[in-house]
Amino acid sequence: MNTDPAKVxxxxxxxxxxxxxxxxxxxxxxxxxLDTADSFISTQERDVKKVPLLRGKTVVNLFFENSTRTRSxxxxxxxxxxxxxLNLDISKSATAKGETLMDTLWNLEAMYSDMFVxxxxxxxxxxxxxxxxxxxxxIINAGxxxxxxxxxxxxxxxxxxRHKGSxxxxxxxxxxxxxxxxxxxxxxxxxRTLGAAEVRVIGPGTLLPKDIESLGCKAFYRMEExxxxxxxxIMLRLQKERMQNALLPSEGEFFKLYGLTEEKLxxxxxxxxxxxxxxxxxxxxIESNVADGPQSVILNQVSYGIAVRMAVxxxxxxxxxQEKNELYGNDQEEA
Amino acid sequence: xxxxxxxxxxxxxxxSNLDQVTDLYVAEGRIAAIGHKxxxxxxxxxxxxxxxxxxxxLVDLGAHLPEPGYAHKGTxxxxxxxxxxxxxxHVCSLPDTKPVTDSxxxxxxxxxxxxxxxxxxxxxxxxxxxxxxxxQLASMFTLHEAGCVALSNARRPFKDSYxxxxxxxxxxxxxxxxxxxxxxxxxxxxxxxxxxxxATRMGLSGIPxxxxxxxxxxxxxxxxxxxxxxxxxxxxCARSVAMLQQARNEGLSISADTALANLIYTxxxxxxxxxxxxxxxxxxxxxDRQALLAAVNSGELAISSNHQPHEVAAKKAPFADAEPGMxxxxxxxxxxxxxxxxxxxxxxxxxxxTSTLPAxxxxxxxxxVEGQAFNAxxxxxxxxxxxxxxxxxSKGRNSPLAGQTLKGAVSAVFIExxxxx
Numbered sequence: 001m002n003t004d005p006a007k008v009x010x011x012x013x014x015x016x017x018x019x020x021x022x023x024x025x026x027x028x029x030x031x032x033x034l035d036t037a038d039s040f041i042s043t044q045e046r047d048v049k050k051v052p053l054l055r056g057k058t059v060v061n062l063f064f065e066n067s068t069r070t071r072s073x074x075x076x077x078x079x080x081x082x083x084x085x086l087n088l089d090i091s092k093s094a095t096a097k098g099e100t101l102m103d104t105l106w107n108l109e110a111m112y113s114d115m116f117v118x119x120x121x122x123x124x125x126x127x128x129x130x131x132x133x134x135x136x137x138x139i140i141n142a143g144x145x146x147x148x149x150x151x152x153x154x155x156x157x158x159x160x161x162r163h164k165g166s167x168x169x170x171x172x173x174x175x176x177x178x179x180x181x182x183x184x185x186x187x188x189x190x191x192r193t194l195g196a197a198e199v200r201v202i203g204p205g206t207l208l209p210k211d212i213e214s215l216g217c218k219a220f221y222r223m224e225e226x227x228x229x230x231x232x233x234i235m236l237r238l239q240k241e242r243m244q245n246a247l248l249p250s251e252g253e254f255f256k257l258y259g260l261t262e263e264k265l266x267x268x269x270x271x272x273x274x275x276x277x278x279x280x281x282x283x284x285x286i287e288s289n290v291a292d293g294p295q296s297v298i299l300n301q302v303s304y305g306i307a308v309r310m311a312v313x314x315x316x317x318x319x320x321x322q323e324k325n326e327l328y329g330n331d332q333e334e335a
Numbered sequence: 336x337x338x339x340x341x342x343x344x345x346x347x348x349x350x351s352n353l354d355q356v357t358d359l360y361v362a363e364g365r366i367a368a369i370g371h372k373x374x375x376x377x378x379x380x381x382x383x384x385x386x387x388x389x390x391x392x393l394v395d396l397g398a399h400l401p402e403p404g405y406a407h408k409g410t411x412x413x414x415x416x417x418x419x420x421x422x423x424x425h426v427c428s429l430p431d432t433k434p435v436t437d438s439x440x441x442x443x444x445x446x447x448x449x450x451x452x453x454x455x456x457x458x459x460x461x462x463x464x465x466x467x468x469x470x471q472l473a474s475m476f477t478l479h480e481a482g483c484v485a486l487s488n489a490r491r492p493f494k495d496s497y498x499x500x501x502x503x504x505x506x507x508x509x510x511x512x513x514x515x516x517x518x519x520x521x522x523x524x525x526x527x528x529x530x531x532x533x534a535t536r537m538g539l540s541g542i543p544x545x546x547x548x549x550x551x552x553x554x555x556x557x558x559x560x561x562x563x564x565x566x567x568x569x570x571x572c573a574r575s576v577a578m579l580q581q582a583r584n585e586g587l588s589i590s591a592d593t594a595l596a597n598l599i600y601t602x603x604x605x606x607x608x609x610x611x612x613x614x615x616x617x618x619x620x621x622x623d624r625q626a627l628l629a630a631v632n633s634g635e636l637a638i639s640s641n642h643q644p645h646e647v648a649a650k651k652a653p654f655a656d657a658e659p660g661m662x663x664x665x666x667x668x669x670x671x672x673x674x675x676x677x678x679x680x681x682x683x684x685x686x687x688x689t690s691t692l693p694a695x696x697x698x699x700x701x702x703x704v705e706g707q708a709f710n711a712x713x714x715x716x717x718x719x720x721x722x723x724x725x726x727x728x729s730k731g732r733n734s735p736l737a738g739q740t741l742k743g744a745v746s747a748v749f750i751e752x753x754x755x756x
Contacts, residue, residue: 023536102651122653123538124608132651145655147538185538210541214532 008130010319017319018130018139019312021148022190030193034158036311037304044080044307053314054083057114061087063142064120069278070142070152073302074117077309086113101125102132109134115317116140123147123182136324138316140309146182152277153186155308157194159301160232163273168195173226173268174217175202175258176236176285179209179247183277184236192216202226203258206247223258227267234275235260238285251284260286265295273297336376338362339752344384344713348391348703349687359389361709364752369705384713387746390686391701392424392710393667394693396592397487397514397568398642399660400426400457401730403444404433409644409730411445412452417664417729418642419748419756422712423455426640427514427697430462431489437462437473439481446482454755455748458484458697460514463502469493472505479511484697487514487568490615496553503561512564512698515554517575518616522546527655529571529602529617537605539654542617544572551575555582558589566696567591569641571616573626580635590696592688593627594641596661596735598680599670600624610650610657611735614641628674632684637692640667644731662731666722668714669741676742709752718744 006024011017016029043051059078063071071087078085090104101120108116115138118126123145130139143149160167172191178184178201191199192215199217201208208219220226227233242248260274274286274296282288291298339361346369347354353369360368367373395418401408411428418426428445430436436445442459449457461478463486465471475486486506493499506513523546528534530541547570555578558565570576570593579591596614601621604612612618630636643660650657663670671689674680694701701710720726720743722736748756 100648100652101656102648120653122655124655125653127608128653144653145538146540182538185536209535210530210543211532211535215536 008127011323015319015322016312016315017323019150019316020126020130020139020141022150022153022186022193023148025193027193027195030154030157030190033154033308033311033315034161036315037154037158037307040307040310041304044303049080050082051080052082054078054081054317057083057317058112059083059085059115059117059313060108060111060113061085062090062108062116062118063088064090064118064125065143067119067143070119073305074140074142074309077306077313080306081310081313083115101128105129105133109137113137114320115313117142119143121145136320138320140312140316143182146180146185148186149182150186151305151309151312152183153190154312155301155305156187156234156275156277157190158304158308159275159297160273162304163297163300164231167191169197170231171198171200171229172196172232172234173200173202173230174234174236175223175226175260177207177238177242178203178212178236179207180239181236185215187234188215188217200226200230204248207242223264224267227264230268230272232273232275233260233265233268235285237277237279238281255284259284260290262287262289262293265290275301278302336362336373337379338367338373338376340372340378340381341384341389341713342381344387344389346389346703347682347686349683350391350691350702351704353703354683359703361749361752364708366703366705366707366709369703382713382747386715386717388714388716389703390422390712390714391690391694391703392712392748392750393422393689394425394697394699394701395423395642396427396566396637396639396693396696397429397460398426398640398664399431399644400428400445401644402432402448403441408646408649411448411457412454413728413730414642414644414664415449415452415454415457416756417727418455420728420745421664421667422714422745422748423664424701424710424712424748424750425458425694425697425699426455427458427460427484429489430460430487431467431491435462435467436460436483437465437467437478439477442478442481442483456750458699460485460487462486463488463506463513464493464498467491469498472502475506475511476509479509485512485514485566488516490516490518492518492520496557499554500557500561503557503563503565507561507563510564512566514566514568516568517547517551517554517570519546519550522549526617527613527659528605529619531602531620533602533605537608539605544574544619547572547616548574548578551578555587555589559587565589569594569616569639570627571597571619571623573623576626576630576636590637590692591635592637592639592693593631595638595663595667595671596641598624598627598631598638598674600735605654608654610652610654611661611733613654613657613659614661615659628679631688632681634684634687634692636688637696638671638688639693640664642729644729645733647732650733660733662727662729662734664729665727665734666736666741668745669720669743670736672716672743673741709749711749712745713747714743715746716743718742718746720744
């Protein structure tokens with residue numbers, strides 16, 4: 001069994017067949033995702049938004065954790081690719097009834113779906129599903145625990161590329177709760193592969209995971225140092241429960257130290273852009289003036305999200321189809 | 336007098352500095368002579384030991400035997416048979432059974448099942464607290480009397496340091512040995528692997544080394560205060576080795592062991608979310624592994640199996656949701672011999688750490704000495720054994736070796752002169 005997460009998601013000739021993590025993917029492949037997404041942005045601006053790439057395919061949105069936005073953008077992306085889509089909200093209660101993840105999967109396999117979009121609270125869940133599900137079902141990771149949220153990271157890369165021309169040579173700071181953030185981990189891998197000059201993480205010691213610098217980023221505790229000369233500032237959402245868990249004293253103190261204000265943003269380059277994966281806590285990690293200000297590209301991120309998800313879904317499905325054709329010959333598809 | 340005669344084996348026993356190719360004679364369950372045939376009597380059976388090693392039987396200081404309560408994971412019979420296949424003549428069973436081994440009835444049940452199975456002898460570890468809940472003392476004297484060689488709380492926490500102190504004081508009153516696992520539950524809560532770069536990259540919650548060392552510091556101070564006869568089970572960190580050395584230098588008499596998995600693997604094995612490597616204590620860094628190996632080589636540290644068999648479903652889950660533990664008995668000997676082959680462990684150190692030392696700690700007499708009960712394993716160091724799933728003796732489907740072929744197999748196991756395997 002090939003357990004290397006980076007390899008599990010690729011076909012023998014290196015094409016995408018699942019999308020589990022940005023780690024270990026080549027620069028060419030990440031660029032191909034961005035280029036494909038770029039081409040879908042133009043189709044989104046047309047009156048007829050649908051393309052037939054996933055016609056006849058069934059996509060299951062398998063959300064073990066609640067999420068309105070990510071799920072809706074995946075749903076829209078699947079619909080614009082002409083797929084049939086089934087939304088399943090498998091809240092924790094289903095598993096609490098004693099049904100294991102494997103039981104759930106076996107039930108879903110019986111529905112002959114072609115793609116699962118998975119969100120789960122356990123790190124490695126999407127990878128686990130990719131290894132245990134029937135062959136030729138593509139798995140798209142829509143967030144697994146603290147591990148990865150690769151489509152979010154790629155839409156952030158697309159945002160940077162469209163607003164700053166390229167990722168190469170840029171200094172990018174990610175601010176806030178890095179410890180619990182799958183988004184930050186996926187961003188760090190993608191930014192490094194795509195040639196960012198420096199990736200920084202900024203936060204208090206309680207919210208920076210141990211040995212975070214081993215991922216190839218630099219850790220900072222103070223905004224004035226961490227934001228200096230940055231081209232891109234990515235703010236992360238701060239969950240309220242961090243205060244109860246003795247990780248932070250108060251929202252007020254966090255805002256004072258790390259909340260993005262116009263004064264703190266001034267440490268970065270004058271043309272730096274401000275990003276946030278949403279939903280925003282105004283007055284906690286970012287002040288409204290900045291969130292709605294001229295340097296913010298937060299709303300653009302949302303619209304790019306659909307294009308990136310379309311790109312990844314189309315590419316993974318084509319990788320699966322290719323692998324299937326090589327195994328069974330082309331008549332499989334005709335029949 | 337009719338003798339069992341083991342011919343031409345390499346007899347190795349670090350306790351008596353024995354390492355010599357010679358003959359051994361057994362009568363009435365005991366070693367009658369080494370090197371020369373005793374006068375009088377005949378030979379009942381000769382076993383050819385050419386090219387093989389005869390070593391004192393291995394003694395395991397901590398295995399999770401699945402009975403009573405978890406027969407779907409294995410039975411005492413299946414697991415002690417697997418233990419025999421790695422040369423174990425004695426296995427200490429942890430008290431985290433269902434019901435918990437906190438009554439003499441459960442102890443009796445375990446002993447009966449083990450004796451009926453007839454493979455490795457089981458030395459039950461009774462619970463230190465009722466239900467292992469860490470609050471009220473278990474009937475420690477009764478458990479000891481019923482046949483528990485020592486008492487333990489498995490890896491379950493004590494409610495607070497007050498309970499730990501009273502547990503030790505009470506045990507010390509009757510000179511009952513206690514086996515303790517150093518694990519500060521508040522620091523390890525929610526963690527499923529070593530806290531370090533791999534955990535950070537994989538997004539898995541880490542267990543810091545301080546979860547072990549802080550609990551160990553507390554235990555060492557209370558052991559000193561209460562004078563209890565204590566053994567520390569399954570340490571995983573370099574710092575713990577140093578803390579134990581310091582405590583011994585200050586005059587504390589204390590023993591410790593580490594799980595074989597911690598000598599073989601590091602947290603690197605978790606890359607790829609292979610749930611077989613979800614174990615407690617967690618696999619740590621290479622520097623920890625090296626410090627543990629050094630302590631085994633110098634004779635300070637015993638090796639335990641931490642054998643924990645599971646059915647397929649228990650491991651077929653995302654990493655953090657899988658049940659912790661590895662099925663170790665089938666692969667224990669060949670895995671340990673790999674350490675010898677790689678030059679990381681001397682053969683003498685291995686035998687001392689898996690037989691001599693644990694026998695002392697469990698309070699049993701073991702060794703290749705005339706007059707001693709003949710508890711031994713005959714090992715063919717070159718014989719290859721396949722670890723295909725269908726060939727594993729343990730019912731646990733969570734062996735880290737599944738599918739591999741490794742060198743080093745047991746040809747025979749003797750307990751009190753009887754060949755049981």
